[in-house]
Amino acid sequence: MEFSWLETRWARPFYLAFVFCLALGLLQAIKLYLRRQRLLRDLRPFPTPPTHWFFGHQKFIQDDNMEKLEEIIEKYPRAFPLWIGPFQAFFYICDPDYAKTVLNRTDPKSQYVQKFLSPLIGKGLVALDGPKWFQHRRLLTPAFHFNILKAYIEVMTHSVKTMLDKWEKVCSTRDTTVEVYKHINLMSLDIIMKCTFSKETNCQTNSTHDPYEKAIFEVSRIVFQRLYSFLHHSDIIFKLSPQGHRFQKLNQVLYQYTDTIIQDRKKSLQTGVKQDNTQKRKYQDFLDIVLSAKDENGSSFSDTDVHSEVSTFLLAGHDSVAASISWVLYCLAQNPEHQERCREEVRGILGDGSSITWEHLSQMPYTTMCIKECLRLYPPAPNISRLLDKPITFPDGRSLPAGITLFINIWALHHNPYFWEDPEVFNPLRFSRENSEKIHPYAFIPFSAGSRNCIGQHFAIIECKVAVALTLLRFELASDHSRPPQLVRRVVLKSNNGVHIGRGKGNR
């Protein structure tokens, strides 16, 4: 009989390695099995929409099928678990009383979600928890004081007018519809750059900022796909995948963009040469505050902290606002009678719109109602996540243990038929003074609620009002039925094919 090399003493290490890997694989399999059993037990009180035994609800989530989501909300109006593969489940909340119970606690953000988001926003205010979050929130709140916001109105007006001039040019050369989202996104970037970083970029008129915007769009898509694809939850598998490679490249674009903002300011502080409009300012902008902030031990923010906060405010401060303005214009184009009422109101207050003041913005009740109704129908931040750090009991007596990842589905809260009559109908009168009192305080939370609510919500509403008012004074908006938006739930609720708005009877 022939002597096999497997019988030599050199084969022993291979045997041992093989047995070791087998044991490791077996241990991992047992761990995953126990994890599944624990999740099944913990989530038993909450019925689950029909699911595939292996993929769970992955396909439904990735399909971005909003009609299916509406059906699910109608069947499971309080909450339901969604399985991402066989070993991970997230708990989705669509009921305002459930949302209230969660938002009145102090559970941390889900690290699962934050880990995937970190290339976009680092460990900035959105991702922080505990005493460090409290310290940053306290330090950064003054950057959004009303007196500072008042000074921003002029900056916003200027940027909106630049965008409207561009639209006028497009419309004068061809009788066409305009894909407004891309313009609004740049306008919003222009505003956040000028207001929070005092940086004049002219990004609306030169295309050097397009790579940053494209990177944001693509990274958001990859983050979302990774979150809902259980194989990509593993860092190793994700890094080796083509998506992982692309992700690394895009991260460099984002990192570099933020870094340039910080380095430019540091240089101008060191040399005393004002490269931006720091000289003209009477107040500390966001970047001044971050760069001069000290913690309780008197130490400055670390370079990583500064980078994280700048990327957080850069992204949170323009992406969601751009989405909200696009959705408002889209809704008004779809509903010409409401559009006309807003226009009359704005014209009565602003005349030709040559100057807008803080007082003007508080005198637009009908336009404000329309903006709120759009934020209800199209909440720019459709989901927020938490990780339960202790057990929770909901008002109906059902409970969940610590360790479960929750999503408060703001979209579902805003579309829940048990709290909104005809939830899909655009009806700004829901927010009239009389009707507002009947709305459950947690049924409409586009900016979240509780201590972790949006720090930039007043900034966002002001920008939205300025943009809508000035647009209505110059354009009549018409819907483009040939290219309806395709909703995609990313970090921000956007349309995959942009937002196309037609031109009405002509410029106003």
Ligand code: HEM
């Ligand atoms: C229409 C526009 C906006 C919407 C719908 C929106 C929505 C939200 C929501 C829902 C949260 C809670 C997130 C969570 O709990 O995970 C949040 C937090 C936050 N938002 Fe906004 N936001 C908008 C605009 C802005 C702007 C303009 C800024 C800054 C200039 C901003 C900065 C932040 C920050 C830093 C947080 C974290 C706050 C904290 O945890 O203390 N947002 N936003």
